[in-house]
Amino acid sequence: xxGSPHLAPQxxxxxxxxxxxxxxxxxxxxxxxxxxxxxxxxxxxxQLRALIARxxxxxxxxxxxxxxxxxxxxxxxxxxxxxxYAATVRRLLAGTTDPASLANLLTELEGINAQTCTxxxxxxxxxxxxxxxxNVASVEAQHGSELLIVRxxxxxxxxxxxxxxxxxxxxxxxxxxxxxxxxxxxxxxxxAIDEGAAR
Amino acid sequence: MSGSRRSFxxxxxxxxxxxxxxxxxxxxxxPPPSPYSGDxxxxxxxxxxxxxxxxxxxxxxxxxxxxxxxxxxxxxxTFVRTALDHHTRHAATWNAILRDAxxxxxxxxxxxxxxxxxxxIAAASSVDEIVAAVRRLENQAAQxxxxxxxSLAGPGPAVSAAATIAPVEAMHAxxxxxxxxxxxxxxxxxxxxxxxxxxxxxx
Numbered sequence: 001x002x003g004s005p006h007l008a009p010q011x012x013x014x015x016x017x018x019x020x021x022x023x024x025x026x027x028x029x030x031x032x033x034x035x036x037x038x039x040x041x042x043x044x045x046x047q048l049r050a051l052i053a054r055x056x057x058x059x060x061x062x063x064x065x066x067x068x069x070x071x072x073x074x075x076x077x078x079x080x081x082x083x084x085y086a087a088t089v090r091r092l093l094a095g096t097t098d099p100a101s102l103a104n105l106l107t108e109l110e111g112i113n114a115q116t117c118t119x120x121x122x123x124x125x126x127x128x129x130x131x132x133x134x135n136v137a138s139v140e141a142q143h144g145s146e147l148l149i150v151r152x153x154x155x156x157x158x159x160x161x162x163x164x165x166x167x168x169x170x171x172x173x174x175x176x177x178x179x180x181x182x183x184x185x186x187x188x189x190x191x192a193i194d195e196g197a198a199r
Numbered sequence: 200m201s202g203s204r205r206s207f208x209x210x211x212x213x214x215x216x217x218x219x220x221x222x223x224x225x226x227x228x229x230p231p232p233s234p235y236s237g238d239x240x241x242x243x244x245x246x247x248x249x250x251x252x253x254x255x256x257x258x259x260x261x262x263x264x265x266x267x268x269x270x271x272x273x274x275x276x277t278f279v280r281t282a283l284d285h286h287t288r289h290a291a292t293w294n295a296i297l298r299d300a301x302x303x304x305x306x307x308x309x310x311x312x313x314x315x316x317x318x319x320i321a322a323a324s325s326v327d328e329i330v331a332a333v334r335r336l337e338n339q340a341a342q343x344x345x346x347x348x349x350s351l352a353g354p355g356p357a358v359s360a361a362a363t364i365a366p367v368e369a370m371h372a373x374x375x376x377x378x379x380x381x382x383x384x385x386x387x388x389x390x391x392x393x394x395x396x397x398x399x400x401x402x
Binding site: 047062065118119130144165179183184 | 345
């Protein structure tokens with residue numbers, strides 16, 4: 001007896017990062033599902049409704065991909081939403097009454113997911129796992145890009161992008177860079193590797 | 200692929216490498232062997248794609264300034280300036296990896312499809328056409344970097360570059376489409392089907 005606490009063996013790195021990525025995707029699925037039912041969305045623009053429905057479908061696919069990979073790596077699938085953020089996001093969503101605030105919150109969520117996947121891509125040992133993380137990080141970053149454009153247009157009281165050349169010419173210059181804020185994708189807000197570990 | 204390099208490959212493929220080196224050396228057309236191999240060839244391809252993006256965006260900027268597509272499009276003009284800044288930084292990141300490995304940096308766009316891309320931009324007769332051309336190259340760059348993250352030997356500066364640059368190229372593609380058409384081309388997975396193959400690199 002050494003007096004030190006008995007510690008359960010830590011799962012392999014690949015299992016931990018996949019479970020955490022799945023937990024964040026589950027949070028995104030839950031959040032977009034709630035967002036789709038908000039009055040500011042159901043009574044709002046068709047373009048925002050379409051973005052929310054499409055992003056929800058993408059996050060479902062990402063959660064499935066991460067859980068399939070974690071099962072392949074010998075770990076338990078993660079079906080719960082990320083515990084670090086879930087309560088805060090639920091509270092914020094419940095109080096959201098306008099599309100700009102909603103776009104802001106969803107942009108933050110997408111940023112956390114994308115930064116986490118970017119960071120995990122630099123840690124993973126296997127090539128297929130690295131590629132999966134970069135693949136998903138890029139899609140989350142694209143979601144964030146479009147939401148940033150939506151938010152900037154809403155903040156300025158401008159119409160959503162249109163399909164005609166005249167509509168494109170009416171978009172203010174500042175909106176042209178709203179969706180591409182960084183030259184290198186950051187990782188400062190990435191989650192810890194074991195944040196979403198299945199308990 | 201440049202004519203001289205194509206000649207070398209055809210020569211080597213036709214008669215066997217050892218004999219081909221002899222047979223081809225007398226013509227004076229064989230290029231020097233590539234200074235890049237293994238992971239550094241992946242890095243060189245990425246640097247070439249960034250330089251290609253710079254050439255493409257400069258051509259777009261020139262066309263916009265000349266009013267080739269009618270009245271100004273302020274949002275596209277600011278987008279192009281920022282994208283140029285981003286791709287300049289990306290090229291510097293990839294070339295720093297080559298420099299640290301004591302390999303020559305990639306200047307210009309030594310890619311077999313480069314002239315075709317520039318021709319398409321020069322021939323574009325509408326904003327839609329020119330935007331489609333640069334969106335395609337952004338998607339190709341993002342997918343090439345995604346594939347690179349999987350093919351590189353292991354964690355290190357090249358994987359970090361691929362992981363932090365691919366999402367930015369993907370954002371360029373998404374933002375361009377959404378801003379100028381109101382339609383999103385984002386799909387559930389980026390994929391790698393449009394990744395530029397290593398055989399396109401002519402350096």
